[in-house]
Amino acid sequence: MSPLLDQSALTDLAERLVAAARRAGADAADALAVRSVSLAVEVREGAVEESERSEGDDVGLRAFVGRRQAVVSTNDVKADVAALAERAVAMAKAAPEDPFTGLADPARLARDVPDLDLLDPDLPTVTELEARAQRAEHAGLAVKGVTKSGGASASAGIGGMVLVTSHGFRGAYLSSGQSVSMTAIAGEGTAMERDYDYSSTLHGADLDPPEKVGRTAGERTVERLNPRKVKSKRVPVVFDRRIAGSLVGHLASAINGAAVARKTSFLKDRLGERLFRPGIHVLDDPLRRRGLRSRPFDAEGVATRRLAVVEDGVLASWILDSATARELGFASTGHAQRGVSSTPAPGPSNLHLAAGSDTPEALMVDIAEGFYVTDLIGVGVNQVTGDYSRGASGFWIENGRRSYPVSEVTIAGNLIDMFQTLLPANDLEFRFGTNAPSVRVEGLTVAGR
DSSP, X not given: OOGGGOOHHHHHHHHHHHHHHHHTTOSXXXXXXXXXXXXXXXXXXXEEEEEEEEEEEEEEEEEEETTEEEEEEESXXXXXXXXXXXHHHHHHHHSOOOTTOSOOOGXXXXXXXXXXXXXXXXXXXXXXXXXXXHHHHHHHHTSTTEEEEEEEEEEEEEEEEEEEETTSOXXXXXXXXXXXXXEEEEXXXXXXXXXXXXXXXXXXXXXXXXXXXXXXXXXXXXXXXXXXXXXXXXXXXXXXXXXXXXXXXXXHHHTBHHHHHHTOXXXXXXXXXXXXXXXXXXXXXXXXXXXXXXXXXOTTSBBOOOEEEEETTEEOOOBOOHHHHHHHTSOOOSOEEOOTTSOOEEOOSSEEEOOOSBOHHHHHTTOSEEEEEEEEESOOBOTTTOEEEEEEXXXXXXXXXXXXXXXXXXEEEEHHHHHHHOEXXXXXXXXXXXXXXXXXXXXXXXXXX
């Protein structure tokens, strides 16, 4: 076994840290160890601009004294575990009380670790990464109308997690990742446009060919040339699947247990209510094989499971870790995330909006005037009120078809209203951590000239 894939030393370190914390006076403790190895190459105009390799192990110890907790971390895996534990316990004794803190419910801990096929052990060499990036760039520059390259990159890495708790959980897993991307530029002077494409997967065999990535980046860029301005008006808006997942991301932020507990979510009182049309489903699946955010257990050791957060249009669940679950009167949904220097917090895994039955073209067929969005700029979302306003570019829809490129406009509405009219197409692909098919939303304000 390659030393990079052997987590036995990290597991031993985590166990010694937890034992040391108990000896130092902690009522409970857990230790998280993280391993990361990454390679990355960037090229521009055929020449390598940057080549990086990094690797390291980090470990964090969380100690509990009553309802008080503290975290210490280090990247020195040979550090004095007794000293680290004593520091963590001393900090916990001085921390404010939190009535909801504590280890996960033992009944919800993972007993088995399913094989999710997360690891491709064969990392490409730097030379192979250079070749991928150069192939992507060459394909992009070959597209008629592309004038220069904005750069291309390729990367690969392996990451792993070990978790040990004082109430008996021991778990570890490894995952890998590979990617290739290209940015193309078309036009000259102030009329230049740029766009991009990329592919990111756990296994190298699942990556899109670099030539496809570069060609798509070039074609998207050329399509954007000579954009027009449009007058401000309310029209139907179709979000391309490349950016439609952002709407699902706003939903995820609003149903995050931390936001709900703080009462800073516009959905804080909407559990069990209809948010979407009947037939709309939003699912979180941490057990998807080769999923970009798949995990057999969460950062507290809780077993993960497929969860319907929106079921037949109804908001069915929050996204919870143990602390937010206790505060809200529920059980953890297995969504705790954590770095070695932080306490757990809830967050989604592989989240997606289920596909509809119509093609993207069918979504547009009855639109006399509308906006097809391919790119979004800025944040512009108020999570307390649901107000939505973002810079956008894309194509104007006329008589049911995309017509000419549009840029420098803003689209605005309210997420509650947007969710109620949202209609998904049938073109769902699992390319990102959060995915959605193309979607149509009614009555957004497009602010132009």
